[in-house]
Amino acid sequence: MNGWVKVMRISTFFYTLKQGIKNIWRNKIFSLASIATMSACIFLFGLFYAIVANFQTIVKEVESGVAVTVFFERGASPEVMEEVGAQIDKRTEVSKKVFVSADEAWEEFGKVYFSGDQSLMEGFEADNPLAESAHYEIYMNDVSMQSTLVTYLQSIEGVREVRSSDIAANTLTDFNRLIGYVSAGIILILLCVAVFLISNTVTTGITVRREEIAIMKLIGATDYFVRSPFIVEGILIGFIGSAIPLALLYVMYSRLVVYVGDKFIWLSNMLRFLPVKEVFSTLVPVALILGVGIGFLGSRLTIRKHLKV
Amino acid sequence: MIILENVSKAYKAGIPALNDVSLHINTGEFVFIVGDSGSGKSTLIKLLLKELDPTSGDIIINGKSLNGIRRKQIPKFRRNIGVVFQDFRLLKDRNVYENIAFAQRVIATPTKKIKRRVPMMLSMVGLAAKYKSYPRQLSGGEQQRVAIARALVNEPKILLADEPTGNLDNHNAWDIMKLLDEINQKGTTVLVVTHNLEIVKAMKKRVITMKKGVVVSDERMGESHAD
Known part of the structure; x- marks a missing residue:
């Protein structure tokens, strides 16, 4: 980056900007090809991001329903139960804990198995079959921490049993990890393609302007002055190439949300789209930074290789 | 002042393009450098512009040794030297005004100064009326005038002209030489590499002849110069 943070005269800044735009114009075909491919890359990235963001919200919702149940030692006093609760509260991975007393557990059992039939339940009034079933239901911020939490819970005094569903937690964790890897992989491939394309465009620009560059060097232009228009060219291609797909995605996503909401009401119970604002408040800056960054990187690498001034 | 002290330049081992050349050119002098192809004239120009480094020896321009100039300092050094080529090397997509202004933009001259200086240079080379023309609309002589104006717009102390009349007819060649002489009269050191011996003889200036x-x-012109 050294050299690119130099203070530039305003007239030189505008001159450089103008030359950068002229470069794009001079190599119209290559510039258009670069912008189109960059747009395609960013479009795919945006599409992927929107899908992943929505998917992760669904996964999060499922995750939030995964709970670990902690049963107390037989005959545990309310003080012991409270102490166990205090120990649980110390853990940062715990998002919520719900205490279910033996009576509440029996009531819940009745609702499920006796369909709330009071006459059937009354027979057990004096002798709750689930007398030793008071427990905590513990919900986590991150289900991948379940095994660590279970080990900790088992070590707490006054705890008889810890029940958890390893399959649910592991499946969700693995799935989340898979999404992460796939996103990183796709982004990396897109990045390489885009850098390669910008580099090609800038190389053509340098070839076309070889004579001009030679004259500039003889007149006494600094490396910085010679290189700046090409950097501007790369950045502009990156910016345009990310602004176009963002606008397109915005229109598409907002229409899709409205369309699905109107036409497939039954789907809206299972599938809740993230609000447009929420998706794009992250996507817009990320895509723009990515586009401009790729443009900068592509042109910078090419200049280093082909423009020994 | 341009001083060459035992300067040699070899592109490949054993084939020197310049071999132990020593020269003194004083400030304000007008010097012709003549010689056949392969005599080392172009190598000399490239060494003076620090496009090349000598294999041995030293070049001193305006009191500064070129061997001591680092890569990053080359642009600043070159601003003291104007250069004109046989093929003019104008930017074809820019008009006369922009070609000259370009030389000032390159060194970050303020726009105000450019607007003042470019018309002055155009008047000096006699092309004030053609400032909007593009190189393809000009004759060879006019294109070379634009190139001279571009070379001088940043007020260099030295002007190097590499075969400036090589692509011109006799009439235009004379016009260009007269213009270079006028520039020299105003104090600029002028170094002209040329094949045109008729002009060289008629101009009665210092002539350095190179061979191999x-x-x-x-x-x-007849009188021997200390070498």
Whole structure:
């Protein structure tokens, strides 16, 4: 980056900007090809991001329903139960804990198995079959921490049993990890393609302007002055190439949300789209930074290789 | 002042383009450098512009050794030297005004100064009326005038002209030489590499003749110059 943070005269800044735009114009075909491919890359990235963001919200919702149940030692006093609760509260991975007393557990059992039939339940009034079933239901911020939490819970005094569903937690964790890897992989491939394309465009620009560059060097232009228009060219291609797909995605996503909401009401119970604002408040800056960054990187690498001034 | 002290330049081992050349050119002088192809004239120009580094020896321009100039300092050094080529090397997509202004933009001259200076240069080379023309609309002589104006717009102390009349007819060649002489009269040191011996003889200036990389004569129209 050294050299690119130099203070530039305003007239030189505008001159450089103008030359950068002229470069794009001079190599119209290559510039258009670069912008189109960059747009395609960013479009795919945006599409992927929107899908992943929505998917992760669904996964999060499922995750939030995964709970670990902690049963107390037989005959545990309310003080012991409270102490166990205090120990649980110390853990940062715990998002919520719900205490279910033996009576509440029996009531819940009745609702499920006796369909709330009071006459059937009354027979057990004096002798709750689930007398030793008071427990905590513990919900986590991150289900991948379940095994660590279970080990900790088992070590707490006054705890008889810890029940958890390893399959649910592991499946969700693995799935989340898979999404992460796939996103990183796709982004990396897109990045390489885009850098390669910008580099090609800038190389053509340098070839076309070889004579001009030679004259500039003889007149006494600094490396910085010679290189700046090409950097501007790369950045502009990156910016345009990310602004176009963002606008397109915005229109598409907002229409899709409205369309699905109107036409497939039954789907809206299972599938809740993230609000447009929420998706794009992250996507817009990320895509723009990515586009401009790729443009900068592509042109910078090419200049280093082909423009020994 | 341009001083060459035992300068040699070899592109490949054993084939020197310049061989132990020593020269003194004083400030304000007008010097012709003549010689056949392969005599080392172009290598000399490239060494003076620090496009090349000598294999041995030293070049001193305006009191500064070129061996001591680092890569990053080359642009600043070159601003003291104007250069004109046989093929003009104008930017074809820019008009006369922009071609000259370009030389000032390159060194970050403020726009105000550019607007003042470019018309002055255009008047000096006699092309004030053609400032909007593009190189393809000009004759060879006019294109070379634009190139001279571009070379001088940043007020260099030295002007190097590499075969400036090589692509011109006799009439235009004379016009260009007269213009270079006028520039020299105003104090700029002028170094002209040329094949045009008719002009060289008529101009009565210092003439350095090179052959196979060495200076074979250094004279001022009949009178021998200290070498």
